[in-house]
Amino acid sequence: MDSERSTKIKIGENEYSLVLTTKATKKIAARYGGLENLGDKLMKSENFEMALDEVIWLITLLAxxxxxxxxxxxxxxxxxxxxxxxxxxxxxxxxLAEYKSAIMESMYKGTKRNIKSEESSKNTAVG
Incomplete structure (x- = not known):
């Protein structure tokens, strides 16, 4: 799996790559109303059990x-x-506490944009 797009975690004896795909994004949006609401939901869960359930669901989905x-x-x-x-x-x-940062890293990698500058710019003034 492309490391620019994923974050590795170990569950039991197996290593998994957490990947934010369009499919996963749609499921997250259906559950939370969008990626922007995800952080709030994880931080403001009503109780510890609910917070654990959300992290487990996300790990399972992304893995x-x-x-x-x-x-x-x-x-x-x-x-x-x-x-x-x-x-x-x-x-x-x-x-699971460690996996929270892996979840956020995979989300960042899945949503970041690679912007490349042109080698020569036609808008650069030549002196």
Whole structure:
């Protein structure tokens, strides 16, 4: 998986790439009303259990994007999708706190724009 577009985390014995895809963005928008509301929801959850549920849902969603991409590109070597129950059983609350920053990093990587300057600018005044 392209490291410019993803952030790696380890869940149990397996490494996953968290990737913000258009598909994931649509699911986040349906759940939170848009990416801009995501941070508020994570920080202002009514209770600890709800906050954990949101982080687990996001980890599962973003990690499964890399699995779905792999399965699309490798139809003869499909990997199983990660389940929220697996994330809950194979992680600790301490892990989830670390994953929050990985979630935010993958969101940043998924939404950043690469702006390239032209080599020679036709608007530059020549002296």
């Amino acid at each position: 499964n994007q890399s699995v779905l991409i792999h399965n699309l590109k490798n139809p003869d070597d499909k990997k199983p999708l990660l389940k929220e129950d697996e994330v809950e059983l194979l992680t600790s609350p301490f892990d």
